[in-house]
Amino acid sequence: MDKEVLSILAYFQEHLEEMSSRFQKLKDITYQLYKENRELKKENEELKEIVFARKKEKKGGAVSNLLHLYREGYHVCHPSFAERRKGDCLFCQQLIDNQLTED
C-alpha cells in the first residue's frame, strides 16, 4: 500500500515537474512574442514615417514637375495636356493653384 502511494506521488511529482518545465517554455515563448511584437510595432511606426515622408516628397515633386512643364510653355491641364500653349491657360492655372493649395 505504502509502495503504491509512493509510486503515485513519484509519478505525480514527475508530472508536476514536466508541467512546470512546459509552463516555463510557454512563459519564454510568450516573452519572446511580446518582445517581437514590441519591436515590430516600433519598426512599423518607423516605416510608416518613412513612407509618409516619401509620399509627401513625391507629391511636391509632381507639382514642381507640372510647374516646370507649364513654365516651359506647355499645357498641364486635362483638355490640352502637353500641347504647346499660346498664353496663360485658365484650366492649367486652376490645376496648379489647386495642387499648391492641397500641399
Next chain:
Amino acid sequence: MNLTINQKDFYHGVQIVQRAVASRSTLPILKGIYLEAVKDKGLKLIANNLEMGIEYWVKANIIEEGIFVLPANELSNILRELPAAEISFQVDKSNYQAKINCLNSRFTLKGYQADEFPQLPEVEGALSFNFNALTFREMIEEVKFSTSTDQTQPTLTGGLLVLSPGEISLVATNTYRLAYSKREINNDLDKEVKVILPGTTLNELNHLIGDEEDEMNILLNESYVRFTFNEIVFISRLIEGQFPNYKQVIPVDFKSSVKIDRVEFLNAVKRVSLIARLDSNVITLNVNKDQMSISSTSTEYGDALELVEIELEGEEQTINIDANYLMDVLRTLKSELVNILLIGPLNPLTIRKYPEDNYIYLIMPVRPGA
C-alpha cells in the same frame, strides 16, 4: 416628278438647306439636294453632309409625285438668276435629268439617283423640350466666338449645352478665354444633361434662326440633336468626349468691381488696338478711382492712350489683356453697361452684363513683360 413652284420660294428653300451641303466629299451625291414632291404637302428639300442635315418644305403645286437629287451649287445658281415667276420643274428619270423652265428660260440639269441619298437620322429615345428660338440665338452669339479652332481638341471646338432643372446654359472655351451664357427654362428635368454641339452647328443655327420670336423644339439623344423652328428641321451630330470642368475656373471672389459703358469702352479699346495690333495686340487696362486708362505701346510704331469714366468698387489695378478677346465680347453683348471684375494681374478678368446676371466671360491676362 412634275410640279410648278414660285422662283422666290424655291430659291429661298435651296438657300436654307444648302448650308448643310457637303463642300468636299468623296460621295458626290452629298453635294446634292434631295427633292421630294408630295401631293398636298409641297416640295421637301434635304441636304445632308453626314455631320449635319437640314430639311425644309417649300409650297409647290405637285402634278406628279417623285424623288430626285440635283447638284446644289448648280441648282442654286440657276434659281438665283431666274426671273421672279412660276417655274415648271420636271424630272425625266430615264436619263436622270431635270427640266427647269421659267418664262423664256430653259435649263436641263443632270442629277443623281435619289435612293442613294442618305436620309436624315431619326433622333430616337430623345429628350424633348421647347425654348424661345431668339433667346437661343442670343445665347449662341454670346458664346460661339470663344470656341477653339484647334481641330486637335475636338471637344473645345464646340459649345457645351447644359440642361438642368429650370435652367439652360451654353459654354465655350479655347482654354485662354471662356464664355458662359444661361437662361431660365420651363422643363421637368430632375438631373443635369450635357451635350457638346459642334461649332459649325452653332454658326449655322445662328444664321438660320430668324428675328421672329418663335418657339423652337429641341430633341436630344446621345448622338444627335434636332432643332425644329420656322418650318426648318436641323439635325446635327454631337461631339463625343468630355468638356473641361468649366465651373471650377469661374472665380467667385474679386478685389475690384468696375461698371463701365459698354459702347464707350468698346470704342476706346478699338482705337487703342490700332497701335496694339501692330505689335502683340496686348492692351493695358489701368483701373483708377473714377477712370480707366486703356493703353498700348509699340516700340516700333508709337503708343496710344484712352481714358474712360468708370465706377470702381475695391482696389485700383492694372492688367494686360488681348485686345481682340475684349472686343469680341463687347461687340456681342447688348447691355448698356458691363461689369468688369478683377482679382489680380495674373488672374482671369471677368466680364458680366450689368445689371442682368446671365452671362460670364473670362479672359486670361497676359503676364507683364511677356
